[in-house]
Amino acid sequence: MWDWNGTLFHDIDAVVGATNAVFEPYGLGSYDADRFRAVYTRPIWAAYERMLGRPLREGEWEALDLGFHDNYHRLMLECGLAEDALATLDAWKATGGRQSLLSMWAHERLVPKVAELGIDHHFTRIDGLRGIPGGHKAEWMVTHLAALGVDPADVLVIGDSLDDAHAAQHVGARAVLYTGGMTSRADLAACGVPVVDTLADALDHA
Structure with a gap:
């Protein structure tokens, strides 16, 4: 089960840029990825x-999220799939294995974006968020499974955040976390699940 943002879809630059834009009026200074x-x-x-x-x-x-x-x-229009x-x-x-996609990004945006990038045929099921944004993934993973x-x-x-690992633990699945997203390697490692620097390496745990 793949995560989207920060995992298959390499959008860290868009996330950081959008965050800087909404917090500019607060005078916090610009963030870089680290x-x-x-x-x-x-939750966000x-x-x-x-x-x-x-x-x-x-x-x-609500105002910040909007x-x-x-x-x-x-x-995000300048972003694409992760390198591998x-x-x-x-x-x-x-290998004959099945794959699905579960994201906390809006379902009505996720499905056409996955199709636009030409990878929708890989997934048995694609689910995005159909509720209020910003919460935890666990309840949506229950429904997806x-x-x-x-x-x-x-x-x-396979995801890039602690929320992915916690959701996997909640449903009784295994998890591996990828460093290409929004969470630091140190925080990922502290979660106690395998951490990888490439998506290909994640398959070693499948």
Whole structure:
């Protein structure tokens, strides 16, 4: 089971750029990828509170989230698949293994983007977020696996965040975490699951 943002889709530059855009009025200074990874967590509003050093005010999360996505959807047009994503998808397909895609990005945007990049045929099922953004992945993974009708013990989750690992643990699946996304290697390693620097290396754990 693949994650999308920060895993198959290499969008860290768009994420950081969109974050800088919405926080510019707060005078926090610009983040680069490493500085952003140092504060990133899920739920996203907790990361925003880390950045601000205070709780979000009423209505502030909604405004920041809307502004982030407006900027992200503009900047992501310059992003593409991770360097070895296509080769890795092909390699697993060649083994006869099944693949699915579960993302916390909006479902109505995810499905056409995956098709646009020409990889939709690799996945038995594609699910994006159909609810309020910013929360945890675990409940959506339960629904995704139920729709697939597979035993979680037979599933390897490949993602880039602690939320991916926690969701896998919640459903009883295994996880491997990839360093190309929004979480620092140190934080990934502290989670206690395998950490890899390429998507191809993730298949060694399948």
